[in-house]
Amino acid sequence: GIQVEQSPPDLILQEGANSTLRCNFSDSVNNLQWFHQNPWGQLINLFYIPSGTKQNGRLSATTVATERYSLLYISSSQTTDSGVYFCAVRTSGTYKYIFGTGTRLKVLA
Amino acid sequence: DAGVIQSPRHEVTEMGQEVTLRCKPISGHNSLFWYRQTMMRGLELLIYFNNNVPIDDSGMPEDRFSAKMPNASFSTLKIQPSEPRDSAVYFCASTFRGDPDNEQFFGPGTRLTVL
Numbered sequence: 489g490i491q492v493e494q495s496p497p498d499l500i501l502q503e504g505a506n507s508t509l510r511c512n513f514s515d516s517v518n519n520l521q522w523f524h525q526n527p528w529g530q531l532i533n534l535f536y537i538p539s540g541t542k543q544n545g546r547l548s549a550t551t552v553a554t555e556r557y558s559l560l561y562i563s564s565s566q567t568t569d570s571g572v573y574f575c576a577v578r579t580s581g582t583y584k585y586i587f588g589t590g591t592r593l594k595v596l597a
Numbered sequence: 598d599a600g601v602i603q604s605p606r607h608e609v610t611e612m613g614q615e616v617t618l619r620c621k622p623i624s625g626h627n628s629l630f631w632y633r634q635t636m637m638r639g640l641e642l643l644i645y646f647n648n649n650v651p652i653d654d655s656g657m658p659e660d661r662f663s664a665k666m667p668n669a670s671f672s673t674l675k676i677q678p679s680e681p682r683d684s685a686v687y688f689c690a691s692t693f694r695g696d697p698d699n700e701q702f703f704g705p706g707t708r709l710t711v712l
Binding site: 538578 | 653702
């Protein structure tokens with residue numbers, strides 16, 4: 489099956505810093521989503537981005553489907569950005585999203 | 598809207614017991630997903646319903662697991678008999694229009710511990 493790898497596995501930032509999280513996948517995908525799981529366990533969908541670039545406030549994401557990767561950019565990080573960021577991909581012929589192992593982000597005040 | 602509601606939030610049970618997890622999706626959403634999250638396996642989709650019908654249950658680990666959606670506002674995930682390796686956080690999510698690519702709204706999860 490498709491493999492989804494995220495890097496780095498862990499990241500510690502000072503408040504105000506910028507960061508880039510990466511998601512690599514081993515096969516062609518129909519769709520890709522980014523999720524944030526906060527320290528209390530709540531999962532929130534950030535972006536649905538099978539290709540191209542999207543922005544939402546301080547967050548933006550870019551997916552280059554032909555090269556099988558996606559990037560999540562966090563600018564001017566805040567302590568509330570802490571948590572785990574997951575990318576998840578869906579291949580054709582299935583409804584199932586396969587999740588990566590996540591990047592655990594900690595933003596220090 | 599109250600969002601996706603899951604109950605119980607925490608469940609501790611002994612091996613061999615039956616466990617039933619409950620989910621109420623957001624009103625108007627017609628698709629529902631059950632996920633399981635563990636340290637070893639990460640987040641996995643167990644089953645996906647559209648209009649109360651199971652569409653993809655390939656993620657259900659074994660016959661001990663069953664899921665139902667008797668109506669648009671309620672779903673259950675049952676484990677019988679439960680085993681310690683079933684310990685995990687179980688999430689329910691719902692979305693609109695039956696498209697798995699639409700934004701999925703997650704419930705707070707049920708943390709299950711099987712002793």
